[in-house]
Amino acid sequence: MSIMIEVKNLDLHYGDFKALHGINMEIEENQVTALIGPSGCGKSTFIRTINRMNDLIDSVKIDGEILYGGENIYDQRYDVIELRKRIGMVFQKPNPFPMSIYDNIAYGPRIHGKKNKAELDILVEKSLHHAALWEEVKDRIQSPALGLSGGQQQRLCLARTLAVEPDVVLMDEPTSALDPVSTAKIEDLVHDLKKDYTIVIVTHNMQQAGRISDKTAFFLNGYIEEFGTTDQIFFNPVSSKTEAYISGKFG
Amino acid sequence: MGLLVEEAVKKGMEAFKEQSRETAQTVIDGDDMINNMEDELCDQCAILLAKEQPVASDLRHILAAIKIITQLERIGDHGVHFAKKAILLEGETYIKPIVDLPRMEEIGRKMLIDSLNAYVERDSEAAEEIASRDRMIDDLYMQVVREVLTYIMADSTKISQGVELLTMARYMERFGDHVKNICEWVIFSERGEHADL
Ligand SMILES: Nc1ncnc2c1ncn2[C@@H]1O[C@H](COP(=O)(O)OP(=O)(O)OP(=O)(O)O)[C@@H](O)[C@H]1O
Ligand SMILES: [Mg+2]
Numbered sequence: 223m224s225i226m227i228e229v230k231n232l233d234l235h236y237g238d239f240k241a242l243h244g245i246n247m248e249i250e251e252n253q254v255t256a257l258i259g260p261s262g263c264g265k266s267t268f269i270r271t272i273n274r275m276n277d278l279i280d281s282v283k284i285d286g287e288i289l290y291g292g293e294n295i296y297d298q299r300y301d302v303i304e305l306r307k308r309i310g311m312v313f314q315k316p317n318p319f320p321m322s323i324y325d326n327i328a329y330g331p332r333i334h335g336k337k338n339k340a341e342l343d344i345l346v347e348k349s350l351h352h353a354a355l356w357e358e359v360k361d362r363i364q365s366p367a368l369g370l371s372g373g374q375q376q377r378l379c380l381a382r383t384l385a386v387e388p389d390v391v392l393m394d395e396p397t398s399a400l401d402p403v404s405t406a407k408i409e410d411l412v413h414d415l416k417k418d419y420t421i422v423i424v425t426h427n428m429q430q431a432g433r434i435s436d437k438t439a440f441f442l443n444g445y446i447e448e449f450g451t452t453d454q455i456f457f458n459p460v461s462s463k464t465e466a467y468i469s470g471k472f473g
Numbered sequence: 474m475g476l477l478v479e480e481a482v483k484k485g486m487e488a489f490k491e492q493s494r495e496t497a498q499t500v501i502d503g504d505d506m507i508n509n510m511e512d513e514l515c516d517q518c519a520i521l522l523a524k525e526q527p528v529a530s531d532l533r534h535i536l537a538a539i540k541i542i543t544q545l546e547r548i549g550d551h552g553v554h555f556a557k558k559a560i561l562l563e564g565e566t567y568i569k570p571i572v573d574l575p576r577m578e579e580i581g582r583k584m585l586i587d588s589l590n591a592y593v594e595r596d597s598e599a600a601e602e603i604a605s606r607d608r609m610i611d612d613l614y615m616q617v618v619r620e621v622l623t624y625i626m627a628d629s630t631k632i633s634q635g636v637e638l639l640t641m642a643r644y645m646e647r648f649g650d651h652v653k654n655i656c657e658w659v660i661f662s663e664r665g666e667h668a669d670l
Contacts, residue, residue, distance in 0.1 A: 429526060456528045458665030465529045 226251040226390060226420045227272060232286035234267055234276065241267045243444045245286070249390075249437075254412060254421045256431040256452065259441030260467065265424045268441065269392050272422065273309035274302055307334060310383035314395040316375035318367035318382075323350075323359055326367045326378060330386040345385055353381035354411055373404025380411065384419075391415065393423040397430065409434050428468055432456045440464045474510045475589040478545045479582055481507065481552030482648065486578040488559040489641065490571050497556035507549040514542050530662070534595070537662035541592060544651045544658075548585065551644045551651075558641055568624050568631045568638070577613045577645040580606060584652040591659045600659035603652070604670035610649035617642040 227249040234242035241264050249255050249272075257265045267276065274295060276282045287294040295305055307330075318326050327346045328336075336342060346363070350356040355377040359370070367378055376396060383391055393412075397405040412421055412434050425431050431438055432452060439449040440461070448455065448464040459465045466472050481500050488497035518539050521527070527535060555578075584603050591599040618639060625635035653670050660668040 428528065432528070457532070459529055468528050469531055 223250045223253065225249070226290070228289040229271075230287045230289065232268075232271060232284070232288065234264075234271060234285075235281075235283040236267075236279070237281040241444050242271070245446055247439060247446065247449060249420060249422060251420050252416055252418075253436040254416050254423060254434055255437045255439065256435035257422065257424045257439050257441060258426070258428065258431050258467070259447075260472075261426075263441040264444045265441050266394050269311075269394055269422060269424055272390070272392055273306050273311060275311065277302065307386050308388050309390040309392060310386060310388040311392040311394070312376070312379050312383055312396050314398055316372060316379050316399070318370070318375050318378050320366070320368060322364045323367045323370070323378060324363045327382050327385045330382060334386060349381040349385040352384050352411075352415070353377040354407055355381055371404075373400050373407065376400060376404065376408065377411070380408070384415075388419065390420045390422065393421065395424050395426060398426065405430075428456075428470070440467060442467075474507065474514060474542065474545055475585070477503065477507050477510065478549045478552070479585055481549045482555070482578060482582055482585070483552075485552035485555030485559070486575055489555050489562075490575055492559060492563050492565075494560055494563055497559040500552050500556035504549060504553050507546060511542050511546040515539060518542075530595075530665075533665055534662045537592065537658040540658045541589075541655050544655050548648055548651050551648050554644050555641065558637055562634065562637060565634060568628075568634055569620060573613050573617050573620075574638075574641055574645060577610050577617075577642070577649070580609050580613075581645065581648045581652060584649065585655070588652050588655040588659065591656070592662065595659070595663045597660040597663040600656040601668075601670065604656035607649040607653045607670075610646060614642050614646040 225248045227247075229245050229247040229249070232242055232245040233240065245268060247255075257269060259265055270276045271284065272288060276284065284296060287296055289295075290305070290309070293300065319329060321329075324346055327349050328342045331342060331345055336345070347356060347360075350359065355374060358374060359378075367375065370378060376399070380391075380396070397408050400408065409430060412423065415421060416436075423431075423435065435452045437450065438452045438455040440447045440455065440459075440463075442463060448459060448461045450460075455464060456468060459468065481503055484496055485500045487493070488500060518535050521535055522532075525531075584606050587603045588600060591597070591603060621635045621638050621642075625632045657668050657670055660666065660670075
């Protein structure tokens with residue numbers, strides 16, 4: 223198993239508040255890594271550091287490094303646009319753009335210079351297939367994306383992320399706003415997608431983490447309390463705090 | 474269920490020692506209840522798994538319960554075996570005083586009670602100690618085998634009863650093994666590892 227991303231001694235401050243403390247983590251290629259932990263422990267903060275989404279927040283100060291493809295993404299000269307193309311993100315609330323289904327998906331590739339209509343058509347269809355949405359929308363591809371249901375919108379956002387052909391997909395609670403059926407669809411997708419992508423997912427649903435991930439990291443107060451295979455974390459955790467959390471005894 | 478099984482073993486041996494058909498019959502009749510209880514407890518565990526979706530040590534504790542229930546049911550069957558032998562040998566004079574078999578049963582039964590306490594207390598060290606007592610049962614087993622063989626080699630008319638006594642000793646030895654298995658599940662429940670005691 224090769225390492226896709228290596229996080230080394232990562233600290234993050236929001237102004238004076240230290241939100242992440244000495245995070246070390248190896249994220250393996252073609253694996254699903256789940257991030258779990260109580261509200262406010264730093265999961266979203268951490269997942270955003272992986273494609274430098276925190277750059278958008280002024281007060282943020284980051285120390286340590288994140289190696290991706292052998293380079294530190296926090297290096298001065300690192301190309302952030304290219305980084306976000308290769309490490310895409312799906313958020314908690316589906317956030318389609320107010321345009322057609324087709325244009326939502328073609329948006330990213332167009333920005334990155336793909337203009338050829340035939341090529342875009344293929345890419346849009348492929349991405350929708352990948353996100354298991356094609357069958358449901360193939361007859362109304364030019365209609366507004368905002369007319370889709372919540373579960374469909376979330377899969378559209380996933381298709382939009384996949385359309386730029388990233389290596390890594392980051393997901394921050396992608397199913398927390400969805401019903402059980404849509405949730406199951408996204409979970410199946412995650413399972414299928416890991417053949418081609420490396421996935422990092424934040425979830426508050428313990429069963430979901432158990433079902434879909436290979437590795438699980440338990441965050442607590444800005445630290446990684448425990449990181450291991452999902453089997454080990456859910457069957458025989460080392461830390462009593464991990465055990466209490468996954469057993470629903472605090473948090 | 475532990476209490477019922479303990480009672481079955483105790484009464485089964487008592488029936489054998491005293492050659493009491495009546496006591497034997499109560500053990501045989503009581504077995505249905507133990508079997509039903511096994512099914513019931515299994516269902517309860519399944520419902521707990523479905524509704525609570527436990528993980529880590531809670532999950533292991535329930536898995537251990539399911540495995541222990543099976544062991545208990547088998548121990549209960551041994552109680553029935555003792556009782557059936559009691560009926561089979563009713564009225565015969567035993568070729569040797571029945572001392573070692575009750576001794577084995579006593580040790581095994583104490584192990585059984587202690588192992589169930591260890592399960593409840595999640596005490597894996599106690600489980601290791603309890604399992605180590607199985608050595609005594611094994612030693613007694615070898616002793617009974619040697620003794621009975623000596624008797625039947627000296628007098629061939631005693632062969633058929635001798636074989637029954639050997640079978641009884643074998644049940645006892647198995648009884649000890651079942652309790653040892655329970656101890657292994659107690660350790661699994663607490664430590665998440667499969668011990669070989
Ligand atoms: N933009 C910000 N400015 C200042 N503090 C922030 C900011 N974003 C998050 N924090 C703080 O950082 C800590 C970690 O927040 P984060 O959003 O990473 O938690 P989380 O684990 O994702 O929680 P949740 O499960 O509720 O989404 C919290 O104490 C939060 O208040
Ligand atoms: Mg969050």
